[in-house]
Amino acid sequence: MSRGTVLGGTGGVWRVLLDDGPTVDASMRGRLKRDEERNTTAKDGSKPVKLAVGDIVDVEITPDADGASVHAIASIVPRRSQLARRAPGRAFGERVVVANLDQVLVVFAAANPDPHPRMLDRFLVIAEANDLAARIVVNKCDLADEPSARARFADFERAGYPVHYTSVVADRGLEALREVVQGKVSALAGPSGVGKSSLMNALFPGLTLRVGAISESVNKGRHTTVGALLHPLPGGGFVADTPGLREVGLWGIDVGDVAHCFPELRPYLGHCRFADCTHLVEPGCGIREAVDAGAVSRGRWESYGKLREELASAASAGW
Numbered sequence: 001m002s003r004g005t006v007l008g009g010t011g012g013v014w015r016v017l018l019d020d021g022p023t024v025d026a027s028m029r030g031r032l033k034r035d036e037e038r039n040t041t042a043k044d045g046s047k048p049v050k051l052a053v054g055d056i057v058d059v060e061i062t063p064d065a066d067g068a069s070v071h072a073i074a075s076i077v078p079r080r081s082q083l084a085r086r087a088p089g090r091a092f093g094e095r096v097v098v099a100n101l102d103q104v105l106v107v108f109a110a111a112n113p114d115p116h117p118r119m120l121d122r123f124l125v126i127a128e129a130n131d132l133a134a135r136i137v138v139n140k141c142d143l144a145d146e147p148s149a150r151a152r153f154a155d156f157e158r159a160g161y162p163v164h165y166t167s168v169v170a171d172r173g174l175e176a177l178r179e180v181v182q183g184k185v186s187a188l189a190g191p192s193g194v195g196k197s198s199l200m201n202a203l204f205p206g207l208t209l210r211v212g213a214i215s216e217s218v219n220k221g222r223h224t225t226v227g228a229l230l231h232p233l234p235g236g237g238f239v240a241d242t243p244g245l246r247e248v249g250l251w252g253i254d255v256g257d258v259a260h261c262f263p264e265l266r267p268y269l270g271h272c273r274f275a276d277c278t279h280l281v282e283p284g285c286g287i288r289e290a291v292d293a294g295a296v297s298r299g300r301w302e303s304y305g306k307l308r309e310e311l312a313s314a315a316s317a318g319w
């Protein structure tokens with residue numbers, strides 16, 4: 001039995017990097033597969049776990065009739081974290097994008113494409129809703145002057161997020177970013193064309209992620225789902241560079257939890273006049289007072305309102 005990390009694949013065959021050796025193709029052992037397909041809670045209360053990229057698994061190695069090695073995934077080690085898209089109303093409607101993540105790196109460009117702070121808010125809310133640490137990377141700093149780039153991301157620094165200013169072209173901020181990802185499991189999120197793949201290639205010359213093209217999807221043809229791919233980093237750690245993360249929807253977050261996904265709002269929660277305050281229009285609202293006093297960014301509060309409305313209308317539409 002060997003322990004390993006699932007790098008890619010969905011459904012049938014999975015790529016597993018074994019701790020003590022090579023990357024192998026492995027399928028799920030029969031019983032585990034039946035558990036996965038079981039759509040109910042077991043007698044012992046356990047839920048079926050669907051294997052995901054980033055899962056740590058025990059792999060059984062047996063020879064086949066011709067003496068070649070056959071690899072079967074025998075068990076999944078309990079996860080310490082996960083990035084999931086959750087479907088409300090269905091107990092098992094959750095789909096795990098990456099398991100055992102340490103952090104999400106949300107990458108935007110200082111210019112080309114121009115950054116949209118309100119889109120950045122969405123990525124951060126997704127990370128917060130999954131209880132994952134988030135960092136912001138502002139790449140292509142060679143294309144913008146520094147004071148204006150810093151001004152655009154000041155609200156996020158004030159909210160407590162670490163912000164890295166980088167340029168692949170001008171070799172800026174790369175060493176500090178390498179230290180942040182080395183030895184950890186990180187997911188890259190952010191719009192297309194901001195330089196996510198370029199950054200990883202620059203940090204780790206051994207990596208050869210495709211740049212400037214639409215990122216590869218794991219499942220061409222038979223499956224339509226686009227899965228994540230985990231890249232092992234030279235010197236330890238993994239990075240998931242996936243087009244799928246862009247589309248991780250906000251659905252499934254409870255409307256009442258949205259404010260908690262904005263770290264700078266948390267100190268003001270619980271002090272409003274009404275216990276069920278939406279923090280949008282009510283009198284005696286601690287959050288609105290903080291916004292009016294300039295203690296909390298108005299743009300971030302407006303984002304909170306939009307995301308809250310979006311989730312509320314999704315919930316009332318029944319999905």
Ligand SMILES: Nc1nc2c(ncn2[C@@H]2O[C@H](COP(=O)(O)OP(=O)(O)OP(=O)(O)O)[C@@H](O)[C@H]2O)c(=O)[nH]1
Nearest residue numbers: 140167168169192193194195196197198211212215
């Ligand atoms: N000027 C400048 N261009 C950069 C920088 N980093 C990347 N680029 C360019 O930006 C383009 C997009 O880079 P990618 O690394 O493919 O972007 P991505 O975020 O991985 O895009 P997707 O895979 O589509 O999500 C390429 O033409 C890169 O050469 C940078 O720091 N400065």
Ligand SMILES: [Mg+2]
Nearest residue numbers: 196197210215
């Ligand atoms: Mg890419």
Ligand SMILES: [Zn+2]
Nearest residue numbers: 272277279285
């Ligand atoms: Zn309020």
